[in-house]
Amino acid sequence: MMHQQRSQGRLSPFSDTEDTADMSRLLAPRLAYFAGVARTEHVTRAAQEMQVPQSTLSRAMVRLEQDLGVDLFARHGRTVSLTPAGRTFLTSVERALAEIERAAEEVRADADPATGKVAFGFLHTMGAETVPGLLHAFRADHPRVRFSLVQNYGEAMIERLRAGELDLCLTSPVPDAPDLVARRLDEQKLRLVVPADHRLAARRRIRLAEAAEEMFVTLEPGYGLRRITDDLCQEAGFRPRVAFEGEEAETLRGLVAAGLGVALLPPPAFPRPGVVELTVTAPRAAREIGVAWLDGRPDTPPVAAFKKFLLSRRGNLLPA
Numbered sequence: 001m002m003h004q005q006r007s008q009g010r011l012s013p014f015s016d017t018e019d020t021a022d023m024s025r026l027l028a029p030r031l032a033y034f035a036g037v038a039r040t041e042h043v044t045r046a047a048q049e050m051q052v053p054q055s056t057l058s059r060a061m062v063r064l065e066q067d068l069g070v071d072l073f074a075r076h077g078r079t080v081s082l083t084p085a086g087r088t089f090l091t092s093v094e095r096a097l098a099e100i101e102r103a104a105e106e107v108r109a110d111a112d113p114a115t116g117k118v119a120f121g122f123l124h125t126m127g128a129e130t131v132p133g134l135l136h137a138f139r140a141d142h143p144r145v146r147f148s149l150v151q152n153y154g155e156a157m158i159e160r161l162r163a164g165e166l167d168l169c170l171t172s173p174v175p176d177a178p179d180l181v182a183r184r185l186d187e188q189k190l191r192l193v194v195p196a197d198h199r200l201a202a203r204r205r206i207r208l209a210e211a212a213e214e215m216f217v218t219l220e221p222g223y224g225l226r227r228i229t230d231d232l233c234q235e236a237g238f239r240p241r242v243a244f245e246g247e248e249a250e251t252l253r254g255l256v257a258a259g260l261g262v263a264l265l266p267p268p269a270f271p272r273p274g275v276v277e278l279t280v281t282a283p284r285a286a287r288e289i290g291v292a293w294l295d296g297r298p299d300t301p302p303v304a305a306f307k308k309f310l311l312s313r314r315g316n317l318l319p320a
Contacts, residue, residue, distance in 0.1 A: 030061075030063070030064045034060075034061065034093060036049060037073070038093075043080060070085045071085065111301065112302070113302060114145070116302035116303075117147065117302065118306045119147075119166045120149055120168055121151070121160060121171075122149070122171075123151070123152075124151050124249060125225075129319050130319060133319060134309075138305075142302070145306070150166060154171040155223075155224075157169040158171070158292065161294050162179065168292070169291070170310075171289075171290060171291075172188075172225070172228075173224050173227070179295055180292050181292065184314075185310065185311075186289045187287070188318055190287060191279060191285070192263075194214075194262045194278065195262075197259070205278060205279045209282075215241050215261040216229070216261050216263060217242070217252045217255040217261040218240065218263065219246060219248075221245075253275055257274030265277075
């Protein structure tokens, strides 16, 4: 026999006037109660197992049926059995409760002091040497802490901080925003990189103004290093003529080696053939490296430990 739709209570969730999100919020607190009653087929026994008053459980089941607009149980004295609608509902409820439990286990695991997870972002130029060295040093005292690593440019990492996708990030320039906390950790000198057969390649030092007529290869607008390059060139009295724009510093070095321009770049992790790196004497060419996090967001124990470790590396962040 087909079940009958209940006439009292709320409108059916399929009504155009019912909002799905509101219905989810309405039903969610009662789902575990429903599953417990469905499992035991006895309201008194379910109430004892879940340690709630029987009257509370009975009212919750009646209200749940009213909100859905269907009978979930057939009642036989003190025992109950599921209707066809109840069995259909139970299948989805058990999946939903299992997913909630899985999510709870995941966040508990991520917050575990010994084995938890840190979502850590950093610049591409930090990936070859700096970050691996930092993680190696940190895990000497925290060997089982896990990391979710994200390489990106500064503005993109700040967006991910605000979205809750990152706990911490190493970036440059050091951000200054009211919703962020940022700490300067170190400074990295920038060099003018020229092709090995360039007219300036025999030099060791150079004033940036001497490169005013050169074609530059740079990172794309929006990257911190591009902003620093533009500012330094302006300070030197010229606007760089940009031949190529890229997304990664070592790609720019390759373009320089191919004779396609010059670039202002941090030191490479390993020497690159085909280029010469010149010390810039004026203006002072350097970028600050800092760590940033979202203000007011509580830290899990592993995030707090890694943050403390990074701050302890102030002035000693970068490889010598």
